[in-house]
Amino acid sequence: MDWSFQLYSARNFQPWDKVIQTLARLGYKQVEGFGGLYGSADAIKAELDKNGLTMPSGHFSLDMLENDSATALRVAKLLGMKLVACPHIAAEQRPADAAGWKEFGRRLAKVGKVYQDAGLAFGWHNHDFEFKTLPDGSTPMAHILDAAPSIDFEMDVAWVIRGGADPMKWIDAYAGRIVAVHVKDIAPAGQAKDEDGWADVGHGTVDWAGLVKALRAKTKADIFVMEHDNPSDFERFARRSIETCKTF
Numbered sequence: 001m002d003w004s005f006q007l008y009s010a011r012n013f014q015p016w017d018k019v020i021q022t023l024a025r026l027g028y029k030q031v032e033g034f035g036g037l038y039g040s041a042d043a044i045k046a047e048l049d050k051n052g053l054t055m056p057s058g059h060f061s062l063d064m065l066e067n068d069s070a071t072a073l074r075v076a077k078l079l080g081m082k083l084v085a086c087p088h089i090a091a092e093q094r095p096a097d098a099a100g101w102k103e104f105g106r107r108l109a110k111v112g113k114v115y116q117d118a119g120l121a122f123g124w125h126n127h128d129f130e131f132k133t134l135p136d137g138s139t140p141m142a143h144i145l146d147a148a149p150s151i152d153f154e155m156d157v158a159w160v161i162r163g164g165a166d167p168m169k170w171i172d173a174y175a176g177r178i179v180a181v182h183v184k185d186i187a188p189a190g191q192a193k194d195e196d197g198w199a200d201v202g203h204g205t206v207d208w209a210g211l212v213k214a215l216r217a218k219t220k221a222d223i224f225v226m227e228h229d230n231p232s233d234f235e236r237f238a239r240r241s242i243e244t245c246k247t248f
Contacts, residue, residue, distance in 0.1 A: 003245050004030035004057070006182065006227040010234040011036060017047050019234070024051035026239050027246075032225045033058035034087075038075045045079055057083040057154070057180055057223050059125060062111070069114045076120060083180055083223065084115045085154045087125040094129065094140075101140040105147030112151045121179060123152030131163025139165070145174055156182035156227075157211060158198070171214055180223035181215055183208065183245065196230045200237050202244025212248045 005028050010019045016037070023031065033055050037044050048055060058081050060072050065086055076084050086108065095101045112122035130141035145153060155178050160167045171178065185204030187197050201208055215221050226245070231237040 001224065002029035003242055004028070004032050004223055004225040005238060006032045006034065006225050007037060008034040008059070009226070009228045009231060009237065013234045016040070016044060020047045020051050020053060022235055023238060024053055027242055028053065028238070030054050030056055030223070033079060033081070035059065035061050035064070041075050041078050055079045055081060057081055057085060057225070059085050059087040062086050062089060065115075066111050073115065073118055076115070081120065083121045083123060083152070083154070085123050085125045085180070086111070088127065098134055098136055098138050098143055101134075101143035102147040105144040108144065109148035109150050112148070116150070121152050123154045123179060125154040125182070126156050127159045128163035131160060131165040141170070145177060152179040153177040154180040154182065156184065158182070158184035158186050158206060161186060161206065167211065168214065171218055175218040176220070178215070178219040178221050180225065181221050182225050182227045183241070184227045195228070195232055198228050198230065200228070200244075201226060201241035203240060208244070209248055212245075
């Protein structure tokens with residue numbers, strides 16, 4: 001398996017050419033893009049090519065996806081992506097009830113059609129808020145996916161757990177929708193406070209060996225993206241995480 005790396009994890013450790021060189025040296029074959037890179041898409045593509053890396057997936061803001069699809073499509077095609085993922089909606093824009101989240105799902109389906117019509121896959125990438133129970137006992141994530149059966153699911157397992165949910169239940173319920181996975185670990189309670197409580201993969205509390213086995217067996221996920229939202233040393237995180245994942 002070719003493990004990917006979300007370049008957002010290295011945003012504080014630029015220049016990007018050095019980051020990409022480091023990832024290639026550590027054994028990564030793929031990376032995942034994010035909005036902060038796309039203004040330099042040509043230079044990033046040149047560095048990826050130079051170091052034998054590809055970018056099969058990327059995160060794009062809802063604003064760009066919805067209001068500047070020409071730029072998003074140009075960037076995605078230039079960088080060789082096959083999956084475009086929308087990763088977030090600001091807190092002040094989030095619906096408060098089931099009806100609102102269903103409408104948001106339909107909105108995503110409409111946005112996604114533009115990219116699907118261009119030959120790309122389109123999906124939603126979760127955080128924790130989609131798993132917080134609504135007043136009626138339902139969850140936003142279910143409403144998003146059920147209201148938009150045409151879109152895919154890039155599952156960030158650690159955020160599912162932080163949202164208070166059981167990732168295996170979501171894997172079982174939406175196995176056919178999961179096309180990519182964020183591989184991120186959670187530090188034991190009280191540890192790694194300077195890194196927002198995240199851990200290098202295999203050095204935290206998440207059963208990644210079991211989850212990777214289940215994801216391979218039950219879903220069509222073929223992009224597994226290493227991520228740490230706030231590492232104090234991105235090279236340490238990248239190295240220790242791929243060392244762990246090569247044992248799966």
